[in-house]
Amino acid sequence: MANYFNTLSLRDQLTQLGKCRFMDPSEFADGVTALKGKKIVIVGCGAQGLNQGLNMRDSGLDISYALREAAIKEKRQSFKNASENNFTVGTYEELIPTADLVINLTPDKQHTNVVSTVMPLMKKGATLSYSHGFNIVEEGMRIREDLTVIMVAPKSPGSEVREEYKRGFGVPTLIAVHPENDPEGKGLEQAKAYAAGTGGDKAGVLESSFVAEVKSDLMGEQTILCGLLQTGSILSFNKMIEKGVDAGYASKLIQYGWETITEGLKQGGITNMMDRLSNPAKIKAFDLSAELKEIMRPLFQKHMDDIMSGHFSKTMMEDWANDDKNLLDWRAATGETAFEKTPAGEVSISEQEYYDNGVLMVAFVKSGVELAYETMTESGIIGESAYYESLHETPLIANTIARKKLFEMNRVISDTAEYGCYLFDHACKPLLTDFMKKIDTDVIGKHFGEGKDTGVDNVRLIAVNKAIRTHDVEVVGARLRASMTAMKPIG
Numbered sequence: 001m002a003n004y005f006n007t008l009s010l011r012d013q014l015t016q017l018g019k020c021r022f023m024d025p026s027e028f029a030d031g032v033t034a035l036k037g038k039k040i041v042i043v044g045c046g047a048q049g050l051n052q053g054l055n056m057r058d059s060g061l062d063i064s065y066a067l068r069e070a071a072i073k074e075k076r077q078s079f080k081n082a083s084e085n086n087f088t089v090g091t092y093e094e095l096i097p098t099a100d101l102v103i104n105l106t107p108d109k110q111h112t113n114v115v116s117t118v119m120p121l122m123k124k125g126a127t128l129s130y131s132h133g134f135n136i137v138e139e140g141m142r143i144r145e146d147l148t149v150i151m152v153a154p155k156s157p158g159s160e161v162r163e164e165y166k167r168g169f170g171v172p173t174l175i176a177v178h179p180e181n182d183p184e185g186k187g188l189e190q191a192k193a194y195a196a197g198t199g200g201d202k203a204g205v206l207e208s209s210f211v212a213e214v215k216s217d218l219m220g221e222q223t224i225l226c227g228l229l230q231t232g233s234i235l236s237f238n239k240m241i242e243k244g245v246d247a248g249y250a251s252k253l254i255q256y257g258w259e260t261i262t263e264g265l266k267q268g269g270i271t272n273m274m275d276r277l278s279n280p281a282k283i284k285a286f287d288l289s290a291e292l293k294e295i296m297r298p299l300f301q302k303h304m305d306d307i308m309s310g311h312f313s314k315t316m317m318e319d320w321a322n323d324d325k326n327l328l329d330w331r332a333a334t335g336e337t338a339f340e341k342t343p344a345g346e347v348s349i350s351e352q353e354y355y356d357n358g359v360l361m362v363a364f365v366k367s368g369v370e371l372a373y374e375t376m377t378e379s380g381i382i383g384e385s386a387y388y389e390s391l392h393e394t395p396l397i398a399n400t401i402a403r404k405k406l407f408e409m410n411r412v413i414s415d416t417a418e419y420g421c422y423l424f425d426h427a428c429k430p431l432l433t434d435f436m437k438k439i440d441t442d443v444i445g446k447h448f449g450e451g452k453d454t455g456v457d458n459v460r461l462i463a464v465n466k467a468i469r470t471h472d473v474e475v476v477g478a479r480l481r482a483s484m485t486a487m488k489p490i491g
């Protein structure tokens, strides 16, 4: 199998990378009708499998789970997830031949194996769906010509897919139809109905392509969403310990700080997050962020280049073939960091204190969101896609760190995201050595400017505010957030 993206002409690569249309809510007027009464079988019942299935069943669809025999016999977690929620569970042989739609929600590493096993069992004219297109785009998986191939990719961890649905909304979702597999022209209608079933249509759906989803998803998760939150956590914690800040306080500031400051991001973008700081702290965060952007830009560009060329997927697949040696070593090393091992102290930290004592964290978030957005859009990915994969999803990932630190983040995200996160973190930490030498507790651990003159130069403040507000991620973000709030909850 050859990397599908690399087999395309440059013109086709650019067309597919640039495919991105924000769909009008009226396009979802038929809801789940295109899948109503159809037999839907989900393969795998993990982070995405369970939560998407629960939402679709609550939306009136017929969902069951096909698991490998050993998982059923040994009553593994996937079996418990499905059976304890009263879903029908069966083997591939029992359920796949009956399915109109087979949804593959197993880890990306297993897709070639799973799809090769499932495909011969699928009935003629059925549909196969993915929530991430790695297998199609990076591995070049070829699917039987009579089958329709679609993608419905929630821009969120599975836990949030369910929580947002229960709140009456959903998470933004990318949908796509594989251009090589739409023999009956029904792919888009089915993908729309599936997105409506998960609640995605209530938060905004982009009609995209497998190529655009894969290249933007990999870039977001490796850099701002997971990689930089990991690097920022470890470096900020170590600095506070070096400077004598109480370990329990430092641990709590980081564990819950990302969630608190990115709540500001979620509500009103980088502008609002920065506006939560005092004027002098805002200017300091702006300057730190500019410095961070200069240092990290080549690393962000390397990640994007390696994702585009297929180098990233090639090296990750080599690790798969090597029994996940790098992944497992990096996972173990993360578990041994002082941040992971130090419990959050029983101290009270007010919402505002997370901003005032976490100016460096604000600078990390601003630099990472802007760099990820800039690097993606410079490579042909459309602003809306880049927004979802940078600014929009950062608070959702920050929520996972608040639950159980980096362990929880890396447990909840896909194995592909976890691998990319560690890869970035191991390259980024050494790059920031000199930068971190200059950092003191005024920007991490203590209140910035406490007891000092809070005056600022008006001209500088106006220039800083203008630069923050006119960044393209803010312009695109304000438009998308306005359309999300205009959408109605699930009826």
Ligand SMILES: NC(=O)C1=CN([C@@H]2O[C@H](COP(=O)(O)OP(=O)(O)OC[C@H]3O[C@@H](n4cnc5c(N)ncnc54)[C@H](OP(=O)(O)O)[C@@H]3O)[C@@H](O)[C@H]2O)C=CC1
Pocket (backbone or CB within 6 Å): 043, 044, 045, 046, 047, 048, 049, 067, 068, 071, 076, 077, 078, 079, 104, 105, 106, 107, 108, 110, 113, 114, 131, 132, 153, 154, 155, 156, 157, 158, 412, 413, 414, 415, 416
């Ligand atoms: N994690 C996330 O939040 C997101 C994930 N995605 C995508 O969703 C897909 C699923 O990822 P995710 O939910 O993280 O996966 P998980 O690792 O959470 O789920 C794994 C599931 O697949 C089953 N499984 C594992 N290995 C095999 C195998 N060899 N054969 C058959 N079944 C197997 C497991 O069951 P058992 O081992 O018990 O048999 C389990 O039910 C991926 O394509 C991912 O990129 C997209 C957006 C976000």
Ligand SMILES: CC[C@](O)(C(C)=O)C(=O)O
Pocket (backbone or CB within 6 Å): 154, 155, 156, 157, 158, 217, 220, 221, 225, 226, 393, 397, 412, 413, 414, 416, 417
């Ligand atoms: C951010 C990681 C992700 O892409 C996701 C939750 O969207 C993943 O692969 O887990």
Ligand SMILES: [Mg+2]
Pocket (backbone or CB within 6 Å): 154, 155, 156, 217, 221
């Ligand atoms: Mg993703």
Ligand SMILES: [Mg+2]
Pocket (backbone or CB within 6 Å): 132, 217, 218, 221, 414, 416, 417
């Ligand atoms: Mg991903």
